[in-house]
Amino acid sequence: MEAWRFFKRTLVLVLKGRPAYYIWCFLLIAVFSIGLKFYFNQVNEGLIVTNMRDQVSWGLYIANFTYLVGVAAAAVLLVIPAYIYHFEPIKEIVVLGELFAASSMIMALMLVFMDLGRPERFWHLIPFIGKLAFPQSLLAWDVLVLNGYLFLNIFIPVYILVKSYYRQEPNKRFIIPLILFSIPMAVGIHTVTAFLYNGLPARPFWNASILAPRFLASAFCSGPAIIIIIFQAIRAISNIKIKDEALFKIAELIAYAMFLNLFLMGAEIFKEFYSDTIHLAPITYLYKGIGDHRALVPWIWSSFFLNVAAFLMFLLPATRRRIITLNIACLFTIVGIWIEKGIGFVLPGFTPDPLGEIYEYIPNLTEFAISLGIWALGLLIFTLFMKVAIPIVRGDFVHSRHEKKTLQPSLSKNAGIEGKGNLGE
Amino acid sequence: MADKLYTRRDVVKVISFSLLAGSGLLGSSCVNKEATEEFLQRHYLEMTEDEKKRVVKRLEERYRKDYGVKFNISTEAAKKGTLWGYGLDLSRCIGCRRCVYACVRENNNSRHDPQVHLIRVLRLKKGNLINLEHSEHYYNPEHVPEEGFIYMPVQCQHCENPPCVKVCPVKATWKEPDGLVVVDYNWCIGCRYCMAACPYKGRVFNWAEPKIPKEEINGEVHYLGNRPRMKNVVEKCTFCIQRVRSGRYPACVEACPTGTRKFGNLLDQESEIRYLIENKRVFRLKEDLNTEPKFYYFFSL
Numbered sequence: 001m002e003a004w005r006f007f008k009r010t011l012v013l014v015l016k017g018r019p020a021y022y023i024w025c026f027l028l029i030a031v032f033s034i035g036l037k038f039y040f041n042q043v044n045e046g047l048i049v050t051n052m053r054d055q056v057s058w059g060l061y062i063a064n065f066t067y068l069v070g071v072a073a074a075a076v077l078l079v080i081p082a083y084i085y086h087f088e089p090i091k092e093i094v095v096l097g098e099l100f101a102a103s104s105m106i107m108a109l110m111l112v113f114m115d116l117g118r119p120e121r122f123w124h125l126i127p128f129i130g131k132l133a134f135p136q137s138l139l140a141w142d143v144l145v146l147n148g149y150l151f152l153n154i155f156i157p158v159y160i161l162v163k164s165y166y167r168q169e170p171n172k173r174f175i176i177p178l179i180l181f182s183i184p185m186a187v188g189i190h191t192v193t194a195f196l197y198n199g200l201p202a203r204p205f206w207n208a209s210i211l212a213p214r215f216l217a218s219a220f221c222s223g224p225a226i227i228i229i230i231f232q233a234i235r236a237i238s239n240i241k242i243k244d245e246a247l248f249k250i251a252e253l254i255a256y257a258m259f260l261n262l263f264l265m266g267a268e269i270f271k272e273f274y275s276d277t278i279h280l281a282p283i284t285y286l287y288k289g290i291g292d293h294r295a296l297v298p299w300i301w302s303s304f305f306l307n308v309a310a311f312l313m314f315l316l317p318a319t320r321r322r323i324i325t326l327n328i329a330c331l332f333t334i335v336g337i338w339i340e341k342g343i344g345f346v347l348p349g350f351t352p353d354p355l356g357e358i359y360e361y362i363p364n365l366t367e368f369a370i371s372l373g374i375w376a377l378g379l380l381i382f383t384l385f386m387k388v389a390i391p392i393v394r395g396d397f398v399h400s401r402h403e404k405k406t407l408q409p410s411l412s413k414n415a416g417i418e419g420k421g422n423l424g425e
Numbered sequence: 426m427a428d429k430l431y432t433r434r435d436v437v438k439v440i441s442f443s444l445l446a447g448s449g450l451l452g453s454s455c456v457n458k459e460a461t462e463e464f465l466q467r468h469y470l471e472m473t474e475d476e477k478k479r480v481v482k483r484l485e486e487r488y489r490k491d492y493g494v495k496f497n498i499s500t501e502a503a504k505k506g507t508l509w510g511y512g513l514d515l516s517r518c519i520g521c522r523r524c525v526y527a528c529v530r531e532n533n534n535s536r537h538d539p540q541v542h543l544i545r546v547l548r549l550k551k552g553n554l555i556n557l558e559h560s561e562h563y564y565n566p567e568h569v570p571e572e573g574f575i576y577m578p579v580q581c582q583h584c585e586n587p588p589c590v591k592v593c594p595v596k597a598t599w600k601e602p603d604g605l606v607v608v609d610y611n612w613c614i615g616c617r618y619c620m621a622a623c624p625y626k627g628r629v630f631n632w633a634e635p636k637i638p639k640e641e642i643n644g645e646v647h648y649l650g651n652r653p654r655m656k657n658v659v660e661k662c663t664f665c666i667q668r669v670r671s672g673r674y675p676a677c678v679e680a681c682p683t684g685t686r687k688f689g690n691l692l693d694q695e696s697e698i699r700y701l702i703e704n705k706r707v708f709r710l711k712e713d714l715n716t717e718p719k720f721y722y723f724f725s726l
Binding site (some may be wrong): 045046047052054058079115116118120121122125131132137138139140196197200204278325330349352353355356357 | 464468471482539545547555556557558559560562579591592593594595596597613614615616617618620621622623624625626628629630631633634640656658659676685714
């Protein structure tokens with residue numbers, strides 16, 4: 001059977017690689033396995049093995065989830081500038097971006113799953129089979145849009161890749177609308193995730209209308225920063241030629257996004273501190289600490305300085321257009337935003353709690369191990385995606401009937417055979 | 426419908442169940458019949474009377490095995506014409522926490538690791554009522570009441586417009602016709618979104634399997650109330666649904682030595698709670714959130 005043959009050949013492709021590939025995969029599998037071991041213990045003992053408690057009922061898992069939803073959204077939003085500025089090679093950028101979004105989405109969904117007290121009851125969330133509380137619960141919205149987005153970001157690249165495998169042009173009238181649809185969906189997943197917190201008047205720290213715009217702005221920093229690093233990695237290990245110019249352009253976009261992010265943050269800080277109401281407590285806890293409770297203070301200030309430094313480095317052409325400083329700025333952004341919208345966003349929502357109690361949450365080994373395990377799983381999935389996708393988009397991995405033809409230059413002039421047609425142009 | 430052996434829904438459930446079992450997530454325990462039944466158990470509001478009876482029988486047997494006590498699990502529905510309301514007299518509360526411990530015993534709450542309390546008594550400095558950030562939750566003096574403080578017990582406020590119910594992604598929690606906000610512990614997926622949504626800290630989580638001394642078990646339970654919970658599900662005060670639906674006061678009302686706690690039917694014009702609302706200056710916590718609690722605080726003195 002044809003599909004089976006494709007599958008078998010893909011499997012061979014995935015299993016064969018250079019030693020560095022094996023070491024990388026083995027490392028990721030090892031980290032994932034450690035996380036899995038901790039997870040089984042968590043399932044047996046209950047969530048009491050984490051440091052979450054009634055006062056702070058969400059922790060590191062949900063912090064990572066929030067961050068990764070942003071990354072997943074930004075990976076696809078990058079398609080817009082890619083089209084506008086004619087980044088080359090466009091098809092590769094779309095495919096890689098969407099596969100990266102899919103990997104991030106898998107990580108985000110897995111993190112929520114890790115956070116569920118009764119994972120075996122997940123079927124209660126399945127529409128029509130369970131009892132999904134759509135539309136009143138924002139979590140129900142999130143289940144639908146996140147899974148829809150995941151489906152879209154697997155379907156689009158797989159469609160393009162399979163077409164390339166057969167040396168056929170993708171049907172643009174079919175796939176372009178889907179790609180375009182994935183753009184509002186990207187905005188949608190992050191907005192819904194923001195609304196998930198935003199819609200809780202019990203938590204004044206989250207109940208600010210600036211939340212969704214802040215989420216999008218910060219996602220447009222961290223997502224592209226990761227993409228810049230990944231594009232360089234892909235460029236180094238494959239023969240895909242991603243021009244420096246494209247990276248610099250993305251970096252410039254991060255500068256604008258970071259400006260917006262810092263501006264929105266400033267607007268929120270002004271409003272809270274100047275009005276100085278009863279609702280000041282969470283943001284005070286975050287930036288100044290309350291009494292002896294200062295766990296987040298060094299983190300949030302590091303995040304602030306990392307973000308400001310990254311902004312300047314992306315803004316100044318001298319640092320933006322040098323690979324080393326560019327990468328440092330990306331790293332600053334990735335870490336800075338992770339703190340800002342991960343722990344620096346989720347935890348102050350719970351501290352102090354609605355009755356004024358302060359429980360200082362610091363994640364424990366179990367939570368670190370499980371979260372890291374999920375990151376490793378995501379990276380592994382992305383690696384395997386790339387292992388198959390890169391040879392296909394480069395035209396090295398094709399159906400066997402085309403393999404012979406490529407050996408004969410005289411036949412490859414045939415119009416339908418050129419696999420690297422520019423999508424959308 | 427009735428003569429069909431399996432509905433499409435059942436088939437899908439069995440398929441998803443086998444997939445899960447196959448993936449090893451449930452481990453070997455899922456192979457036995459009881460666990461399978463529990464896994465496939467429907468939402469409480471969708472169960473037929475027969476299904477309820479079967480589930481109750483299974484649970485009664487399990488609890489008897491686990492705790493060595495005979496259990497009587499009620500599924501008594503709300504009585505027509507009842508809407509439960511609570512009154513709390515801040516002038517009288519001395520902060521002794523007898524209500525807290527009566528509640529723990531009545532409701533079969535986990536005693537340690539985690540210690541689950543459905544009532545929390547806040548100690549507030551006199552002159553300060555609204556800003557709870559200055560409240561003390563773990564006061565522990567030799568004697569109560571202390572000079573210069575007042576005490577404010579807080580528990581689930583049984584909102585008419587409950588934010589916890591609105592956010593639950595699987596409808597595992599709802600407001601009963603008599604106004605009680607309840608949880609189907611067998612339907613809760615443990616996502617804890619309701620805990621984030623509650624402005625009163627009315628919900629607590631069973632972070633581990635509850636630990637209850639066998640000799641302190643209360644075998645008179647309601648399915649939606651004080652039956653022993655399992656690990657990793659949320660729970661809350663139900664105004665002692667097992668008691669109030671059979672004509673008794675909640676345990677906290679009975680335990681209070683100062684008459685701080687009042688309880689009654691808001692639809693009954695002759696009830697004490699109605700008298701209090703009409704004749705005292707009552708207020709409710711965080712009224713700005715529009716949650717419309719049925720829990721009224723007042724000062725009698």
